[in-house]
Amino acid sequence: MTALTEGPQAGVAQQTLARRRRRADRLPYLLLLPCLVTIGVLLLWPLGQVVVMSFHRLDNVRQLRGDREWPWVGLDNYAQILGDPFFWTVLRNTVLFAVANVALTMILGTLVGLLLDRLGRRMAAFVASCVMLAWATPALTGTIVWKWIFDDTSGLVTWAFNALPDGLSVALFGRSDWTGYGWFNSPLLFFAILTLVVVWHSFPFVAVSVLAGLKSVPSELHEAARVDGAGPWRVFWRVTVPLLRPVFGILVVLSTIWDFKVFTQYYALAGGTQDRPTFMLSVYAYAEAFSPPPKYGLGAAIAVVLTLILLVVTGMYVRLVLRQEGEA
Incomplete structure (x- = not known):
């Protein structure tokens, strides 16, 4: 009877310990999350926008404001500068x-x-x-x-x-x-x-x-x-x-x-x-x-x-x- 009761209790204790370890492993990432979000908003998003702009022909401020469409030119901008x-x-x-x-x-x-x-x-x-x-x-x-x-x-x-x-x-x-x-x-x-x-x-x-x-x-x-x-x-x-x-x-x-x-x-x-x-x-x-x-x-x-x-x-x-x- 004691062995039967000890078995389930030991299993519950192991599961609880495993959950605590997983929480402890996730804690550093949760603490870094605000910093990563800030970097993404202030750095990665503008960088992504620059990359997107490099594949379009933009020669008007209205295009930057979104009033006009961005004509897609693919790699033409890169070909132009590398060929110059x-x-x-x-x-x-x-x-x-x-x-x-x-x-x-x-x-x-x-x-x-x-x-x-x-x-x-x-x-x-x-x-x-x-x-x-x-x-x-x-x-x-x-x-x-x-x-x-x-x-x-x-x-x-x-x-x-x-x-x-x-x-x-x-x-x-x-x-x-x-x-x-x-x-x-x-x-x-x-x-x-x-x-x-x-x-x-x-x-x-x-x-x-x-x-x-x-x-x-x-x-x-x-x-x-x-x-x-x-x-x-x-x-x-x-x-x-x-x-x-x-x-x-x-x-x-x-x-x-x-x-x-x-x-x-x-x-x-x-x-x-x-x-x-x-x-x-x-x-x-x-x-x-x-x-x-x-x-x-x-x-x-x-x-x-x-x-x-x-x-x-x-x-x-x-x-x-x-x-x-x-x-x-």
Whole structure:
């Protein structure tokens, strides 16, 4: 009789335990549901709309408002941009700009992070606060300041070059009077100044992130490497870099995404979208979509291509980092 009663009770207890486990397994997903819904509404829905627009011919604001139909063109927008030689010039500009900016941002940010790690607590806090001012400054505000610095009449750079002795200025640069010199007229100079602005605005985030990673590295590892006779450079490459590889991986991915999508700094420095030789994909998409006559479908197609490029680049880098972590 006892065995008969214990059998059903044990089965009920097991069922109750199984139900509790299933509820516990579903709890994280339920907690994430509000965040996923928010992301879907604010990110995935607009992205889906852009993809849909890229398959239609949209050249009127009334179409965007829904007052007129959207003529279906299939892949014609993609065929048009991929068959245009100017698109490949813009893609080259974007890739070269992103590679240069990511490299410079990572190098400068890492060096500043190492410096902050070697400073005392008070001095490190002071320097970090000063550095973060660049990160906290809105992109538009910072770009306007840099545009004034390179102003052709009253800018700081123009004043500094005019202050050089005439003989030295002529020997080095071939001119002595820099008033009225167009710093933004040459594509090479424009990209150099744009790179300066973007790196100045981006490296503080890398520096603080590297500093946080350095604080998590046990000091015993560095001391052991020094005891074995390793110099500072060897300690950095053999000890610090492998331990901070996940941090560097995330920073490179984020920097790549940000630098591929640079728009505000470009628009403010160039004063619009008139300088086509310096176009990048983000500016190209905006110009095609909103410059008269507007071509919203074509601009959406360029934006989709840019998104796909970022997904491929990010996926390849994440896969490489995961493979290296697995081998380690």
